[in-house]
Amino acid sequence: MSKMIGILTAGGDSPGLNAAIRGVGKALLGRYGMKVIGFRDGFRGMMENRTQLLDSAALSGILTLGGTILGTSRDKPYAMTVAGTVRDMTDVIVDNYRRHHLDALVCLGGGGTQKNAYHLMKQGLNVITLPKTIDNDVARTDVCFGYDTALGIATEAIDRLHSTAHSHHRILVLELMGNKAGWLALGAGIAGGADVILIPEIPYDVRKVAAAILRRSHHGQGFSIVAVAEGAMPREAAAAQGKSGKGKGGKKKVQKPQAQEGAASHTPGNSLLLARQLEELTGLESRLTILGHLQRGGTPSAGDRLLATRLGTACADLINDGVFGVMVAARGDCTKPVPLVEVVGKRRTVPLNHCWIESARSVHTCFGD
Ligand code: F6P
Numbered sequence: 353m354s355k356m357i358g359i360l361t362a363g364g365d366s367p368g369l370n371a372a373i374r375g376v377g378k379a380l381l382g383r384y385g386m387k388v389i390g391f392r393d394g395f396r397g398m399m400e401n402r403t404q405l406l407d408s409a410a411l412s413g414i415l416t417l418g419g420t421i422l423g424t425s426r427d428k429p430y431a432m433t434v435a436g437t438v439r440d441m442t443d444v445i446v447d448n449y450r451r452h453h454l455d456a457l458v459c460l461g462g463g464g465t466q467k468n469a470y471h472l473m474k475q476g477l478n479v480i481t482l483p484k485t486i487d488n489d490v491a492r493t494d495v496c497f498g499y500d501t502a503l504g505i506a507t508e509a510i511d512r513l514h515s516t517a518h519s520h521h522r523i524l525v526l527e528l529m530g531n532k533a534g535w536l537a538l539g540a541g542i543a544g545g546a547d548v549i550l551i552p553e554i555p556y557d558v559r560k561v562a563a564a565i566l567r568r569s570h571h572g573q574g575f576s577i578v579a580v581a582e583g584a585m586p587r588e589a590a591a592a593q594g595k596s597g598k599g600k601g602g603k604k605k606v607q608k609p610q611a612q613e614g615a616a617s618h619t620p621g622n623s624l625l626l627a628r629q630l631e632e633l634t635g636l637e638s639r640l641t642i643l644g645h646l647q648r649g650g651t652p653s654a655g656d657r658l659l660a661t662r663l664g665t666a667c668a669d670l671i672n673d674g675v676f677g678v679m680v681a682a683r684g685d686c687t688k689p690v691p692l693v694e695v696v697g698k699r700r701t702v703p704l705n706h707c708w709i710e711s712a713r714s715v716h717t718c719f720g721d
Pocket of ligand 1: 462529
């Protein structure tokens, strides 16, 4: 009898999800003769037993589509709101796994999804995961799909802001996603030539940012672009939360692993306050752009299609080999199964000595530190 595999997508959507579903599904169907069903809207759909057959017709023509054909949600198996009450629905999900005679469940998602998948693994399910998030912060993989597309969109936004900033001699602050990790602001900031890059890993001093902008102004550059991650924090706020960015004796502090839980706790208004403060401190007009969910929308980049396809097909190979309880990680040009226990409860933040930061400093980018 053919093996039956379930797939779901969970957490915030991300370009490349459909490419990954297609990669896993086509390889399972065509190469290994297995059957595939999708669960709608992440773990909620699995709890409510809402399924969709993923046959070759369903998997065709989805490579270039943004979002996820399966839908997604941020629901957790062990804490799901049902009829207004938060309940542990793990048993129902396990029952539905058995009801469909599944041989494995593939979970596509970010840090929260890895944790939820690990929880189901501990209930005895054959679980395997892929790392996706535009934040690029899943532990133990070189990169997550979704990041490359978002990087391109964010870089284009900085390119476009340059001409209007230049024409009006203004400071343009661009808020990018990344609540706990600054990969997107850092990558796009470097690629787009932002003058200031502010990321959660490096608490900033707004006076230092203003001083850098004024220095540019005195050198005849009457405009500045500030790329700020949504989770970037002024030093005072970071100190209040115990995040100085430096250890004792000025040494760089080791980033402590933190558990990721569902939706980000972004405080709207931080970037607006920053733009206002910079206006006051420099006397230059400033404007704020929040790129928001544009960063997650639309067709995946070629890089994300390629990454999602190779992770997806490697996932099918591992299922065929009976390897479970792992995340299929990207390692250079190859893939590597990493035990879920090594992934959960950690976040891949930007190391303070990362070469991208060094490069940016070499081209006079200010980090506000
Ligand atoms: O986790 C990915 C992400 O896009 C974060 O960058 C952002 O903070 C969050 O999701 C936004 O979540 P939501 O779409 O649920 O508002």
